[in-house]
Amino acid sequence: GAANIGVVGLAVMGSNLARNLASREGNTVAVFNRSRSKTDELIEAHPEAGFIPAFSYEEFAANLQKPRTAIIMVKAGRPTDAVIDELMRVFEPGDIIVDGGNSLFTDTIRREKAVREAGFNFVGMGVSGGEEGALLGPSLMPGGPDESWVTLGPILKSIAAVAEGEPCVTHVGHDGAGHFVKMVHNGIEYADMQLIAEAYDLIRRGTGKSPAEIADIFAEWNRGELESYLIEITAEVLRQTDAATGQPLVDVIVDQAGAKGTGAWTVQTALDLGVPVSGIAEAVFARSLSSHREQRDVSGSLPGPDDASFTVEDPGAFIEQVRLALYASKIVAYSQGFDEIRAGAAQYGWNIDLGAVSKIWRGGCIIRAQFLNRIADAYATGDELPVLLTAPYFVEALGRAQDAWRHVVQAAAGAGIPAPAFSSSLSYYDGLRAERLPAALIQGQRDFFGAHTYKRIDKDGTFHTLWSGDRSEVEAEDTH
Ligand code: NBP
Numbered sequence: 001g002a003a004n005i006g007v008v009g010l011a012v013m014g015s016n017l018a019r020n021l022a023s024r025e026g027n028t029v030a031v032f033n034r035s036r037s038k039t040d041e042l043i044e045a046h047p048e049a050g051f052i053p054a055f056s057y058e059e060f061a062a063n064l065q066k067p068r069t070a071i072i073m074v075k076a077g078r079p080t081d082a083v084i085d086e087l088m089r090v091f092e093p094g095d096i097i098v099d100g101g102n103s104l105f106t107d108t109i110r111r112e113k114a115v116r117e118a119g120f121n122f123v124g125m126g127v128s129g130g131e132e133g134a135l136l137g138p139s140l141m142p143g144g145p146d147e148s149w150v151t152l153g154p155i156l157k158s159i160a161a162v163a164e165g166e167p168c169v170t171h172v173g174h175d176g177a178g179h180f181v182k183m184v185h186n187g188i189e190y191a192d193m194q195l196i197a198e199a200y201d202l203i204r205r206g207t208g209k210s211p212a213e214i215a216d217i218f219a220e221w222n223r224g225e226l227e228s229y230l231i232e233i234t235a236e237v238l239r240q241t242d243a244a245t246g247q248p249l250v251d252v253i254v255d256q257a258g259a260k261g262t263g264a265w266t267v268q269t270a271l272d273l274g275v276p277v278s279g280i281a282e283a284v285f286a287r288s289l290s291s292h293r294e295q296r297d298v299s300g301s302l303p304g305p306d307d308a309s310f311t312v313e314d315p316g317a318f319i320e321q322v323r324l325a326l327y328a329s330k331i332v333a334y335s336q337g338f339d340e341i342r343a344g345a346a347q348y349g350w351n352i353d354l355g356a357v358s359k360i361w362r363g364g365c366i367i368r369a370q371f372l373n374r375i376a377d378a379y380a381t382g383d384e385l386p387v388l389l390t391a392p393y394f395v396e397a398l399g400r401a402q403d404a405w406r407h408v409v410q411a412a413a414g415a416g417i418p419a420p421a422f423s424s425s426l427s428y429y430d431g432l433r434a435e436r437l438p439a440a441l442i443q444g445q446r447d448f449f450g451a452h453t454y455k456r457i458d459k460d461g462t463f464h465t466l467w468s469g470d471r472s473e474v475e476a477e478d479t480h
Contacts, residue, residue, distance in 0.1 A: 001063045003030035003052050005155055006070040008060070008083055009101075010038040013127070014073030016134035017100065017159070018042070022049035024158040030054060030063040030070075061090035068095040069151060071125075076101045084111060084122075093119030096148050100127045104265060105176035105183060108143065109348070112175040121148040124175065126182020128365035129161065137161030139364035140169040141185070141357075143178030143350075161364025164373075168360040173350030180269075180344050181357055184337045187266025187280040189230075189366050190259075191333035194283035194421040196234050199326045202408065205417055206322075207315040211248035215239035221323055225397075226330075228369030257287035266340065273343040278428050279333035282420040310415035318411075321404035328401035329425035334375060335388035336428070354388075355379030387432065398429065451476075 004026070007018040010033035022029045032054045033039045039053050054060035061068065068091055072083050080101055087097050097120055099108065108124030115122035123144030127134065140160050142152065149171040160169040172178045196218075203214055215238035222231045240249040263284040270277040289296075312318040338354055345352040358375035362368055378391035385391055389398065409426050412419035431437065446452035453462045453476045464476040 001030065001065050003028045003063050004065050004069070006030035006032065006060060006064050006068065008032050008070055008072045008087070009074035010042050011073070012131050013134050015042045016131055017071065017073055017127070018051065019046055019049055020135050020137070020159045021155070022051060027155070028052065030060055032057065032060040057086045057090045066092070066095070067151065069098065069155070070096070071098040071100045073100050076103045081111070084115065088115065088118055088120060091120060094121070096121040096123060096151060098123040098125050098142070098152065100125045102182070102262060103179050105180040108176040108179045112144065121145055123148045123152060124179045126178045126185065128182060128185055130366070133161065133364045137168070137364050139360050141172050141178040141181045141360065142169065143172055143175055145174065146171070163359070163363030163368070166359060168363040168365070170353070170356040170360050172357065173345065173352045176348065177345070177350040177352060180348070181341060181352070183262055183265050183269065184340050185361060185365060185367060186262035187277065188333055188337040190263035190283040191279040191421060192230050192330060192367055194286050195326055195329050195333065196230060198419045198422050199322050200234070200238070202322055202412060202417060202419065203319055205310050205415070206312040206318055206411070208311065211238040211250050217319060225370065226323065226327060228371065229366060256291045256293060258291070259284070259287050269344065270340050273340065273347060275336070275340045275343045276428060277336040277340055278424045279329065279336055279421050282424045286420050304416040305414060310417065312411070321408050324401035324404035325408035325422055328398055328405045329422050330371070331389050331394050331398060332425035332428055338375070338388045
């Protein structure tokens, strides 16, 4: 075969990734799609790419140099399994099969095992950045065995986005590590978007500014510590006027948020790992709440605060408070996300460099932001960080923001404006700060109804109170 790399699945992501590969020096790209039409269209639209098309899996395999390397970009789930089976049928041991779809990491762990047992190399790779990222430079999160990285690394480095001179790709860890990290990336993306939406809502309802005026505020924020792709596009969306009605576009869009499920995966996984990703969870739930139009109070019967008028006295000062609340809540969301990656790595035996992960998110992907440099700095010191937000830079930032953050959450609660991500992030922060938590009472309750025992602050051992007896305390057998 003449091609050094192949792509299977030529919908929007696959065809853009194939074009990106073909545009790099030294690459010849073999392409294949289940139905012929997509292949024909791609070849016709992009003769400059020099693609080598195939119309069967056999032909595709024959078009590739050995050891063959193919990137699958098809719908996650069964379609991905179907393509892997076909490739194993026509490939030879030693060839590399890469899944660049949005696969669930546990599927990737299962597939890697099965494919490896058949003698092939399998790499589950997170790809972020949507269509444009795939074409111009995505953030790439490959997992899989070290051997594959030797072949794949240089190719992936050549197509990835570049941030501050460094390609946005790293070998994240073995088997499902790449897809795990991609999943958490998407969870953080949900939280970031929800926080921005809450900031917009509070400013709009508190100051009466128009979406176009708020667009200017976000554009201004984008020149400071909040600089990020999501803040930038928020300004673009808010500035857009609907051609049909002359209204701000945001006012004619139905307020029911969709989701493709990766945010929910992040939360489900966090629940299994026992990691409190409350900001991400609130963001996922906020989308669910919005989408249940039939449950929302269409008749206005649910009572709200007596004084529902919410107009802040000093709009400039309030906007700055909202900015600080957004920044502080964002620190919490990222800190929680990295905590989930740390816990996932411990659970699944991956050696994940958290600083390297923050660096590959600086370009190409949806959550790209200046802020990720601060996370990279925090991990670069080599200090043991129990949670990211305890790094000195973030402690300083939270200290600077916390009064404003509390004020904004109070204002939202007082005015009856939902701010679930702002307020849950603040509660998480205060939970970490609290010297004593009411969890002591919960342990007492658990001991009462289920003899679940408790520890004491003043001596070692495990104890149980004889609640239904004389209520004396006995030392319980350590169940460990
Ligand atoms: P889709 O997710 O819409 O998948 C369409 C592709 O899957 C077509 O090429 C289709 O072939 C192929 N396919 C299906 Br469906 N069943 C198949 C089967 N049994 N055998 C072989 N091929 C099959 O495409 P996409 O939006 O380009 O996304 C591709 C992957 O990238 C997905 O996993 C997605 O989650 C992930 N991703 C997407 C984005 C994004 O922004 N869209 C970002 C990051 C990652 P056909 O033409 O013959 O029907």
